[in-house]
Amino acid sequence: AQSVTQLGSHVSVSEGALVLLRCNYSSSVPPYLFWYVQYPNQGLQLLLKYTSAATLVKGINGFEAEFKKSETSFHLTKPSAHMSDAAEYFCAVSSSGGYQKVTFGTGTKLQVIP
Amino acid sequence: DSGVTQTPKHLITATGQRVTLRCSPRSGDLSVYWYQQSLDQGLQFLIQYYNGEERAKGNILERFSAQQFPDLHSELNLSSLELGDSALYFCASSVATGLAGEGRFFGPGTRLTVL
Numbered sequence: 001a002q003s004v005t006q007l008g009s010h011v012s013v014s015e016g017a018l019v020l021l022r023c024n025y026s027s028s029v030p031p032y033l034f035w036y037v038q039y040p041n042q043g044l045q046l047l048l049k050y051t052s053a054a055t056l057v058k059g060i061n062g063f064e065a066e067f068k069k070s071e072t073s074f075h076l077t078k079p080s081a082h083m084s085d086a087a088e089y090f091c092a093v094s095s096s097g098g099y100q101k102v103t104f105g106t107g108t109k110l111q112v113i114p
Numbered sequence: 115d116s117g118v119t120q121t122p123k124h125l126i127t128a129t130g131q132r133v134t135l136r137c138s139p140r141s142g143d144l145s146v147y148w149y150q151q152s153l154d155q156g157l158q159f160l161i162q163y164y165n166g167e168e169r170a171k172g173n174i175l176e177r178f179s180a181q182q183f184p185d186l187h188s189e190l191n192l193s194s195l196e197l198g199d200s201a202l203y204f205c206a207s208s209v210a211t212g213l214a215g216e217g218r219f220f221g222p223g224t225r226l227t228v229l
Contacts, residue, residue, distance in 0.1 A: 041222075043220030043221050043223050045116065046217040046219070102159070104159075
């Protein structure tokens with residue numbers, strides 16, 4: 001079984017401040033991990049993914065995430081928040097080895113305060 | 115723009131009715147996935163088709179069904195609609211069968227309101 005837990009359903013940061021969105025996963029086999037972003041009235045867009053190569057993964061729009069096996073975490077960060085980053089962010093996991101379903105977290109809404 | 119299209123964008127109907135949601139995957143993608151997103155249950159995987167065949171089932175109700183046609187577009191049929199079926203329905207696609215490292219490309223969704 002696999003699951004993801006996103007800590008904090010709402011996160012507020014000031015413009016220019018560090019963005020940190022937390023995700024912890026559970027998987028019985030080495031996982032593949034994803035971050036998706038959903039802007040209002042739009043579908044989900046893949047931000048970045050970890051597939052067992054480098055543990056620090058860089059994505060679009062200046063976001064990056066670090067896979068930490070010892071902490072079973074895959075937190076999403078961005079050094080400086082922009083107003084355009086306001087959206088809902090979803091962490092997702094799938095287990096390596098052939099076809100596996102993707103399990104999504106419950107999402108974290110990011111508010112950026114001017 | 116992900117390349118995945120969904121129609122209609124909005125749908126308002128009454129309880130007990132039947133509706134069909136349509137999805138066209140990205141050019142070249144063989145897998146289509148359907149998801150339901152609601153405030154109380156979050157993003158729920160419903161069903162996946164690969165090259166016309168059902169590949170995986172998630173939390174899909176018996177009142178719901180889907181199919182993928184030879185041109186790879188997919189339809190999600192929802193029948194005997196209930197108020198609780200009101201949600202955003204997303205279609206996503208990927209190149210292959212849903213290999214573990216593949217990302218999904220999501221369409222803009224269909225917002226279903228059941229009155």
